[in-house]
Amino acid sequence: MSLTVKQHKIPQWKIEEVKELKEKIKQYKTVIIASLDGFPTDKLHEIRKKFRDVMEIKVSKNRLFERAAKESGIDVSKIEQYLTGTNAFIFSNKNPFEISLMLSKFKLKRYALPGDKADEEVVIPAGDTGIPAGPMISVFGKLKIPTRVQDGKITITKDTVVAEPGQPIPPEIVPVLQKLGIMPVYVKLRLKVAYHDNLIIPGEQLELKLDDYKSQILESYKNALALGVEIAYPEPEILKITLGKAYRNAMALAGESGYITPESAQAVFSAALAKAYALAGAISGKVDLGIQIPT
Amino acid sequence: MEYIYASLLLHSAKKDITEDNLKNVLTAAGVNVDEVRVKAVVAALKEVNIDEVLKNAAAMPVAAAAPAQ
Amino acid sequence: MEYIYASLLLHSAKKDITEDNLKNVLTAAGVNVDEVRVKAVVAALKEVNIDEVLKNAAAMPVAAAAPAQ
Amino acid sequence: MEYIYASLLLHSAKKDITEDNLKNVLTAAGVNVDEVRVKAVVAALKEVNIDEVLKNAAAMPVAAAAPAQ
Amino acid sequence: MEYIYASLLLHSAKKDITEDNLKNVLTAAGVNVDEVRVKAVVAALKEVNIDEVLKNAAAMPVAAAAPAQ
Amino acid sequence: MEYIYASLLLHSAKKDITEDNLKNVLTAAGVNVDEVRVKAVVAALKEVNIDEVLKNAAAMPVAAAAPAQ
Amino acid sequence: MEYIYASLLLHSAKKDITEDNLKNVLTAAGVNVDEVRVKAVVAALKEVNIDEVLKNAAAMPVAAAAPAQ
Numbered sequence: 276m277s278l279t280v281k282q283h284k285i286p287q288w289k290i291e292e293v294k295e296l297k298e299k300i301k302q303y304k305t306v307i308i309a310s311l312d313g314f315p316t317d318k319l320h321e322i323r324k325k326f327r328d329v330m331e332i333k334v335s336k337n338r339l340f341e342r343a344a345k346e347s348g349i350d351v352s353k354i355e356q357y358l359t360g361t362n363a364f365i366f367s368n369k370n371p372f373e374i375s376l377m378l379s380k381f382k383l384k385r386y387a388l389p390g391d392k393a394d395e396e397v398v399i400p401a402g403d404t405g406i407p408a409g410p411m412i413s414v415f416g417k418l419k420i421p422t423r424v425q426d427g428k429i430t431i432t433k434d435t436v437v438a439e440p441g442q443p444i445p446p447e448i449v450p451v452l453q454k455l456g457i458m459p460v461y462v463k464l465r466l467k468v469a470y471h472d473n474l475i476i477p478g479e480q481l482e483l484k485l486d487d488y489k490s491q492i493l494e495s496y497k498n499a500l501a502l503g504v505e506i507a508y509p510e511p512e513i514l515k516i517t518l519g520k521a522y523r524n525a526m527a528l529a530g531e532s533g534y535i536t537p538e539s540a541q542a543v544f545s546a547a548l549a550k551a552y553a554l555a556g557a558i559s560g561k562v563d564l565g566i567q568i569p570t
Numbered sequence: 571m572e573y574i575y576a577s578l579l580l581h582s583a584k585k586d587i588t589e590d591n592l593k594n595v596l597t598a599a600g601v602n603v604d605e606v607r608v609k610a611v612v613a614a615l616k617e618v619n620i621d622e623v624l625k626n627a628a629a630m631p632v633a634a635a636a637p638a639q
Numbered sequence: 640m641e642y643i644y645a646s647l648l649l650h651s652a653k654k655d656i657t658e659d660n661l662k663n664v665l666t667a668a669g670v671n672v673d674e675v676r677v678k679a680v681v682a683a684l685k686e687v688n689i690d691e692v693l694k695n696a697a698a699m700p701v702a703a704a705a706p707a708q
Numbered sequence: 709m710e711y712i713y714a715s716l717l718l719h720s721a722k723k724d725i726t727e728d729n730l731k732n733v734l735t736a737a738g739v740n741v742d743e744v745r746v747k748a749v750v751a752a753l754k755e756v757n758i759d760e761v762l763k764n765a766a767a768m769p770v771a772a773a774a775p776a777q
Numbered sequence: 778m779e780y781i782y783a784s785l786l787l788h789s790a791k792k793d794i795t796e797d798n799l800k801n802v803l804t805a806a807g808v809n810v811d812e813v814r815v816k817a818v819v820a821a822l823k824e825v826n827i828d829e830v831l832k833n834a835a836a837m838p839v840a841a842a843a844p845a846q
Numbered sequence: 847m848e849y850i851y852a853s854l855l856l857h858s859a860k861k862d863i864t865e866d867n868l869k870n871v872l873t874a875a876g877v878n879v880d881e882v883r884v885k886a887v888v889a890a891l892k893e894v895n896i897d898e899v900l901k902n903a904a905a906m907p908v909a910a911a912a913p914a915q
Numbered sequence: 916m917e918y919i920y921a922s923l924l925l926h927s928a929k930k931d932i933t934e935d936n937l938k939n940v941l942t943a944a945g946v947n948v949d950e951v952r953v954k955a956v957v958a959a960l961k962e963v964n965i966d967e968v969l970k971n972a973a974a975m976p977v978a979a980a981a982p983a984q
Contacts, residue, residue, distance in 0.1 A: 282638065305945060313636065327584065342809030359822075370589075370609050370613050371609070372609055372612075372613030372614065373609050373613045373616065375613075376617055377615075378611060395752065403672055404687055409865070436720065437941055439679070441603075452670075455865065457940055459982045469656050470607070472605070474605055474606055474609075474877035476609075477604055480606065480610070483610060483613060483614045483617075485614060485617055485618055487931060488574075488611075488614045488618050489618055489623050490619065491571065491574045492574060492577075492578065492620055492623050492624070493623060493624075494571070494696075494697075495571055495574045495575055495578050495644075495647070496623075496624055496691075497642045497697065498696045499578070499640055499644055499647060499697045500689070500696070501692050501693065501695065501696035502643055502647060502684075502689060502693070502696075503640070503643050503690045505687050505705065506680070506683035506684060506687060507683075507688075507778050507781050508643060508680070508778060509780070509814065509817035509818045509820070509821040510640060510643075510821055511821045511822075511824040511825050512640075513640075513643075514781070514818075514821050514825055515825055515830050516832065517778070517781050517799060518785065518825070518827060518830045518834070519780060519830055519831070519833065521778060521781045521782055521785055521830050521851075521854070522785065522830075522834045522836075523778075523834055523903055524854060524899075524900050524903050525782075525785070525847055525850045525851055525854055526903075527899050527900070527902065528853070528891075528894065528896060528899050528903075529847070529850050530851055531894050531899045531916075532887075532890040532891050532893070532894045532916075533890055533916045533917075533918055533919040533956075534849065534850060534887055534890055534959075535919075535956060535959035535960060536847055536849075536850075536959060537960075537962045537963055538847050539847060539850065540959075540960075540963040540965075540968045541968055543919055544589075544919070544923070544965070544968050545714075545921060546916075547916060548923075548969065549761045549765045550716060550761075550765045550916075551709055551712045551713060551716060551920075551923070552765070553761050553762065553764060553765030554712055554715065554716060554753075554756070554758065554761055554762070554765070555709065555712045557755060557756045557761045558752035558755075558756060561748065561751070561752040561755075562712060562748040562749050562889070563748070563750045564709070564743070564744070564745070564749075571647075571651045572648055572651045572652050573648055575644050575645075575648035575651055576640075576644075576648050576653075576668075576704045578644045579644035579645055579648060579668050579670075580663070580668055580669075582641045582644055583665075583668050583669055583670045584654045585668060585669045590667070592670070593668045594667040595648070595664060595668045596648075596652075596661040596666075597667070598664045598667030598668075599645075599648045599649055599652045599654060599660070599663075599668070600649075600652055600660075601652045601662045601669075603645045627706050630700075675813040676813070676817075679811065679813065679814060709923070709927050710924055710927045710928050713920050713921075713923045713924035713927055714920075714924055714944075716916070716920045717917055717920040717924060717940070717941075717942055717944045717946075718945075720916050720917045720920055721917050721941075721944050721945055721946045723944060723945045729944070729945070732943040732944070733924070733940060733943045733944045734924075734928075734945075736934050736939045736940045736942070737924045737925055737928045737930060737936070737939075737940045737943075738925075738928055738930045738936075739924075739928045757931070764922075765954030778854070778858045779855055779858045779859050782851050782852075782854045782855035783851075783855050783875075785847075785851045785858075785907070786848055786851035786852050786855060786875045786877075787875055787876075788849045789847045789851055790848050790872075790875045790876055790877045792875060792876045798875070798876070801874040801875075802855070802871060802874045802875045803859075803868040804854055804874070805871045805873070805874030805875075806852075806855045806859045806861060806867070806870075806871045806874075807859055808854075808855075808859045808862045809912075836870070837855055882951050882954050882955050882956055882958070883953075885949075885951040885952070886949075886952045886954075886955030886956070887955075888954065889949055889952055890918075891949070900932055
């Protein structure tokens with residue numbers, strides 16, 4: 276039944292769109308499905324403009340994309356779970372992780388809605404608000420924003436922070452923020468899945484934690500230094516540490532064997548003193564040694 | 571840590587950390603290469619300045635070591 | 640540091656650090672392999688408990704390497 | 709600290725820390741021996757595992773010296 | 778560590794760390810000298826300010842040890 | 847410190863720290879050997895478990911330095 | 916360490932660290948005195964300002980810990 280229905284009812288624009296999607300799937304190595312649920316459409320325009328050279332973004336119906344994908348030879352069973360809600364389809368030849376990084380670094384801001392948390396410090400700047408004196412005065416008062424009335428308009432007398440990053444934004448102030456053009460909430464395109472070179476990469480994997488990479492690099496480097504020192508690998512950056520180790524070994528040996536030179540005297544007497552203090556400390560509760568023991 | 575060691579090896583040898591180079595090194599080491607991981611590492615290391623990280627490591631041992639805790 | 644990173648890569652991949660393995664990895668990384676050096680590193684590492692060394696590596700006085708900046 | 713140094717000297721020479729031994733050493737060093745103190749030190753050290761204390765001392769020189777800062 | 782101790786011995790005796798000097802010391806210590814290693818050590822040490830390193834080794838133990846916390 | 851470095855060199859090369867060996871190494875390093883010192887060092891090191899000292903030297907800095915922070 | 920403890924005892928008792936004094940103290944402690952070591956220690960201490968060293972040893976925990984590394 277559905278077959279006959281489709282054959283008769285598919286409008287031309289749908290056929291055209293599937294064809295276009297198929298061309299893009301063929302043309303680009305990476306296809307990313309991004310959720311538009313709760314995403315302001317005007318912001319999509321900003322993203323398009325910013326990344327015009329590296330990606331194409333198309334908003335389309337899930338069914339049409341699914342059909343185009345299937346006809347392009349993609350195993351749709353692996354992506355159909357992501358084809359719900361409103362989606363944008365990003366086409367690019369870049370590595371999907373790079374696209375994810377680019378998008379996450381591009382800060383898009385929007386106006387606050389009641390119930391939002393601030394993504395950055397929200398400051399009500401000093402100056403004329405243009406708001407007529409009236410009930411808003413008490414709203415400002417409640418939020419401890421100093422005001423005075425000038426020419427029948429509310430003027431704020433001092434820059435005032437109304438929300439720190441992560442804090443909820445007082446709902447009363449939301450209209451004021453709009454009026455003042457303050458956008459304290461970030462919007463981010465949520466990437467649901469990437470298809471790239473026959474690989475399906477779920478969205479959560481696409482988020483690279485650069486700090487983790489940095490600490491892994493550091494750890495690897497330290498491991499390399501440690502191993503290098505262990506085998507006295509002749510490379511300047513390792514030798515510096517190895518020389519220090521050899522020096523401290525020599526000092527420790529001088530200290531423990533009581534071998535005194537002007538260089539080792541400090542080590543020798545420090546070792547002896549540490550032992551003397553430890554012993555003195557161990558009996559200081561019972562004996563008056565007539566000395567001050569650092570414990 | 572194989573992917574990181576392989577990347578640092580390439581970096582140390584002054585070669586670009588590309589997907590192909592990384593795969594070559596890992597394969598030569600007998601590692602079963604995970605394509606997704608290779609792509610992730612290459613993308614991440616494009617953003618991370620390795621020399622910078624190592625330089626900071628040397629200059630700020632305490633802060634630098636913190637993540638290792 | 641190439642020889643060290645290559646050795647750590649092999650160790651991390653649970654492969655033996657043999658001359659052949661080391662040479663393979665280094666060659667794959669585009670390093671001009673120095674046979675003598677390979678021999679020296681392999682011989683030296685045979686006497687080292689690498690896991691033990693890495694366990695203590697976090698304590699590495701990186702500051703000592705600082706003057707390299 | 710004379711009494712402590714003398715005790716450590718005896719211990720280090722593997723001699724018993726007795727009142728006589730301690731007095732001998734102190735006298736040889738020209739110290740005016742305080743009998744009560746000698747008794748007290750000898751008695752107190754009997755209850756201490758000196759080797760243990762010294763071993764820990766080697767490991768914690770800073771802790772030992774720290775209050776002097 | 779033989780090559781390192783030998784180098785520090787020469788440094789401490791205010792002799793230049795040359796290939797010949799290093800070989801002499803190592804041979805006298807009964808070490809089977811590896812020419813390549815001697816060359817490598819001498820070359821690497823040319824880039825290192827030993828006095829500086831030793832000064833730091835003695836003066837900066839805290840910074841050095843801190844990362845281990 | 848020449849005498850200590852020379853001793854560590856011998857120890858590291860798994861040679862006995864005898865007066866002769868020490869003198870050989872020091873002479874090869876161009877040091878004017880002081881017989882008294884050689885005898886003193888050899889005697890002193892006989893009482894020390896060098897491996898133990900080196901192990902502690904490597905293991906200690908962290909614990910030792912930590913409380914000072 | 917006997918020679919060091921004996922020296923510290925003398926120093927602490929405000930006596931000169933001479934060969935004779937050192938020998939007396941060591942003998943009183945039952946130590947088989949090694950003339951060469953006595954000479955070596957006394958000679959070495961002539962080059963060292965003990966008060967200064969002890970002050971630093973007690974007052975600079977960091978420096979104190981350094982040699983132990």
